[in-house]
Amino acid sequence: MAIQASKYIWKNGELLPWQEATVHxxxxxxxxxxSVFEGIRVYATPEGPAAFRLQEHIDRLFDSARIHRVPMPFDxxxxxxACEQVVVExxxxxxxxxxxxxxGYGGLGVVPGEDVETEVVVAAVSWGRYLGEEAMEHGVDVAVTSWQRPAPNxxxxxxxxxxxxxxGSLISSEAKRHGYGEGIALSHDxxxxxGAGENxxxxxxxxxxxxxVAASILGGITRDTVMHMAAELDIEVRELAMPREMLYLADEAFFTGTAAEITPIRSIDGITVRAGGRGPITRQFQDRFFGLxxxxxxxxxxxxxxxxxxMNEDQEIPHVANAV
Structure with missing residues (x-):
């Protein structure tokens, strides 16, 4: 899915013109x-642009860096x-x-030397529905792929x-080669x-x-949001190790993620979910989520x-490094 270039990218504490934000x-x-990264949605609201669960995303970014022992040069x-700056400017x-x-740049060893510095970038782009606009109502057709998620440890x-x-790339590309909209992976057991990039x-x-989370998944922030909403709707949630055949017995199914948001699943391995697409519970979650x-x-x-x-187009950007 192509993205539309913005004017500026925040890199290592400065705004740079889009085309100058390069890497060796x-x-x-x-x-x-x-690298460790995040995806964060900013939505147009009646009060202006608003980021969804920004603090939790930045906290997870620091958690990811901690796991991989990547030094963080910014707090x-x-x-x-920086997230606000790239949106506003x-x-x-x-x-x-x-x-x-x-x-960043340094030696070629697998273990980075002390001379390899950490670089930090924040970009903001306009990006539509990850799995397509039509899928939000009618659902996406998915398949279990031959690629499994990594085993623990x-x-x-x-x-x-x-x-x-x-x-995730292998999972998704295999599914799409066979005519599906997205792939689902099994764990090592x-x-x-x-999904390839979705809970x-x-x-x-x-x-x-x-x-x-022990099923080799990313602990998704939208996943957590749905679980909070389920409690408010008095819908029971069970985190459960599930055999593959449970996929075929679902009344409804849906993906969650920052990019995917809440996307219904229409069929799995050619078996249509019993609701025939987006079901009433999935719709409740979508309505509650997008209603925010x-x-x-x-x-x-x-x-x-x-x-x-x-800002209006005629307002001056206050500081842009290397601007021409």
Whole structure:
């Protein structure tokens, strides 16, 4: 899915013009996947642009860096401010934010030397529905792929690290080669794990099922949001190790994630979910979730961080490094 370039990117404490935010080809992260990152949605609300669960995303970024022992040259407050800056100064009403922390230029060893510095970038772009606009109502057709998620004590899946997404790429591309919209992976023990880049929920007999974090999944922030909403709706949630065949017995199924938001699943391995697509419980979650951004759902948890309204085109950007 193509992205639309913005004017500026925040890099190592400065705003740079989009085309100047470059990385050396011998950066450690390019060769060894030594990056950690986040995806954060900013929604247009009646009060202006608002980031969804910004603090939790930045906290997870620091957690991922801690797991991989990547030194962080900026504190949380600096990154929170950088997220706001790239939205406001790019004049965006809504956006997809990509903070990324990576090991930069230095030696070629697998273990980075002390001379390899950490670089930090925050980009803001306009990006639509990850699995397509139509899928939000009608659902997406998915397939279980031959690629499994990493086993415990191999690659830490609770870290949102760049190298982990080689797995997701294989899962998704195999499914798409066979005509499906997305792939689902099993864990090392053959039990249900997650989508290529999404967490997974099933509905059966009014109960919500989702694999536990021990199933080689990323502990998703949208996943956590759905679980909070389920409690408010008096819907039982069971984190459960699930055999593959439970996928075929679902009344409803849906993906969650920052990019995917809450996307219904229409069929799995050619078997249509019993609701035939988006079911009533999935719709309830969608309505409650998207209602946060138009004001129809109260933000009881303080999940929205409101930014200043975007600047007019004729306003001057206060500081841009190397601007021409």
């Amino acid at each position: 080809v011998l950066s450690h992260a390019i060769h060894y996947g030594s 949380r407050d600096a990154l929170l401010k 790019n004049g965006l009403d809504s956006a997809y934010l990509r903070p990324i922390v990576f090991r 191999t690659v830490p899946t609770l870290a949102k690290a760049g190298g982990n997404y080689i797995s 053959g039990l249900v794990s997650e 997974l929920f099933l509905v059966r007999n009014g109960v919500l099922y989702t694999p536990p 951004f138009d004001g129809s759902t109260a933000d009881r948890h303080g999940w929205l961080t409101h930014f200043s309204r975007p």
